[in-house]
Amino acid sequence: xxxxxxxxxxxxxxxxxxxxxxxxxxxxxxxxxFVSFISAILFYFLHAPDVAMAEAxxxxxxxVAIFIIAIKKTKRFEEDEEDN
Amino acid sequence: xxxxISFILIVIIAIGVFFSLQEIPFGETKSKVxxxxxxxxVKQTGAANxxxxxxxxxxxxxxxxxxxxxxxxxxxxxxxxxxEEEKKRKKRRESSLILYTGCRFxxxxxxxxxxxxxxxxxxxxxxxxxxxxxIASGFLLTMLxxxxxxxxxxxxxxxxxSLAGLVFVVVGLLGLLYGGYFLLNYLPKGIPNELFxxxxxxxxxxxxxxxxGSEIAGIIDDMVRSE
Numbered sequence: 001x002x003x004x005x006x007x008x009x010x011x012x013x014x015x016x017x018x019x020x021x022x023x024x025x026x027x028x029x030x031x032x033x034f035v036s037f038i039s040a041i042l043f044y045f046l047h048a049p050d051v052a053m054a055e056a057x058x059x060x061x062x063x064v065a066i067f068i069i070a071i072k073k074t075k076r077f078e079e080d081e082e083d084n
Numbered sequence: 085x086x087x088x089i090s091f092i093l094i095v096i097i098a099i100g101v102f103f104s105l106q107e108i109p110f111g112e113t114k115s116k117v118x119x120x121x122x123x124x125x126v127k128q129t130g131a132a133n134x135x136x137x138x139x140x141x142x143x144x145x146x147x148x149x150x151x152x153x154x155x156x157x158x159x160x161x162x163x164x165x166x167x168e169e170e171k172k173r174k175k176r177r178e179s180s181l182i183l184y185t186g187c188r189f190x191x192x193x194x195x196x197x198x199x200x201x202x203x204x205x206x207x208x209x210x211x212x213x214x215x216x217x218x219i220a221s222g223f224l225l226t227m228l229x230x231x232x233x234x235x236x237x238x239x240x241x242x243x244x245x246s247l248a249g250l251v252f253v254v255v256g257l258l259g260l261l262y263g264g265y266f267l268l269n270y271l272p273k274g275i276p277n278e279l280f281x282x283x284x285x286x287x288x289x290x291x292x293x294x295x296x297g298s299e300i301a302g303i304i305d306d307m308v309r310s311e
Contacts, residue, residue, distance in 0.1 A: 049209035050135050053201070057217035062300055065224050069307045 005045055012038040023078045025071050033064035130273030131206035131282040139211065140285045144267040147288075148252060151295060155249060158299045162242075165310035179229055187229030194222035202293030206282045212289040216296025223301040227308060238309070241302035248295035255284050255291070 012035050019031035036059030043052035121138055129137040139147055179187075201208075202215030259268030267284075274281030 050211065050214065053210050053214040054217065057214060057221055061221045062217060062224065062304075065221075066304065066307055069304070073307075073310070 001045070005042065008038055008042055008045075012042070025076055025078060026068065029064055029067040029071065032067075033060050036060040036063070126276050129269060129282055129285065130276050131285050132277045133206055133208065133211075135209070136206045136211055136285060136289065137282075140206075140288050141267075141269055144256070144288070147292070148256070148267075151249065151252065151292060154296065154299055155245070158245070158303050161303055162306045165306045183229050187225055191222050191226050191230070194225065195219055198222065198297065199293070202289050203286065204279070205289040205293075206285045207277060207279070212292025213296050215293040216298075217300060219293070219297035220300035220304065223297075224304055227304065238302070238305055241298045241305060244298040245295050245302065248291045248298070251291040252288055252295070255287055259284070 015031050015035040015038065019028045019035065022028040022031060036055055040052045040056035040060060043049075043055055121134060121142065125134045125137045125142075126132060129141045131137040131141070198215045198218035200215075201210040201218060202212045205211030205215070256267040259270050260266050262268060262270040269283040269285070271283035273283050276282070280286075
């Protein structure tokens with residue numbers, strides 16, 4: 001069980017870093033939703049089903065949906081900014 | 085240059101968080117407050133779910149503040165995004181038969197599940213916030229799959245939300261009237277683990293469920309209609 005938890009934490013880290021790196025904002029939002037989903041599973045393993053339900057429904061579903069609606073109404077790709 | 089500076093800052097913050105978390109003894113000793121809640125929670129509030137008894141009863145005023153923050157966020161969003169005349173939207177493509185049927189089939193089940201979660205908030209894990217979020221995700225599904233949201237009267241979300249908030253405050257004020265404390269649990273506690281137990285906790289959680297559900301559905305509605 002503990003090995004599974006450690007693996008999940010590392011998968012979550014990869015998702016979080018990917019959400020920061022992606023230039024395509026849609027991919028970044030999906031990566032952030034993935035982080036929420038994994039953290040919901042971790043909350044469940046840590047005996048906090050209340051928090052897990054809130055995290056899964058708000059973090060992984062509704063936030064992603066609201067971000068996708070916002071991206072659809074603005075621009076999808078982040079522009080390259082010059083390093084100074 | 086900016087990236088290097090921000091990377092150094094992040095490393096410093098990470099080291100600080102790491103060493104301050106080392107000081108906290110996770111999962112070892114029970115703190116005094118936690119011990120008190122675990123020993124007396126069921127007896128004092130009648131709610132079998134200790135988390136609910138803390139959220140609604142012991143820390144009920146904080147929950148009122150939390151609900152107010154959510155209310156203000158939803159009001160601010162609709163104040164920014166609201167527009168009087170609807171812009172001519174381009175025709176939406178009809179959803180396919182499978183999507184339409186599946187959406188119509190799933191929507192009542194999702195509503196039922198969400199209501200189950202907030203009605204049984206004092207017995208099983210979950211409560212008003214979780215159930216409300218599930219109901220809002222059901223509304224999101226209908227927006228993606230089967231309804232035309234242009235036909236829905238948007239003020240209904242706001243009316244439901246305001247009424248639910250009013251129920252919360254009025255129930256709390258009745259406690260002030262009966263016993264001299266805001267949010268006093270004045271109804272009979274009943275037997276723990278039964279549906280009708282724990283006094284005012286189920287009433288407040290049902291109100292929170294309606295409030296959160298209509299609020300988040302209203303936020304999605306505002307987002308979809310804008311621009």
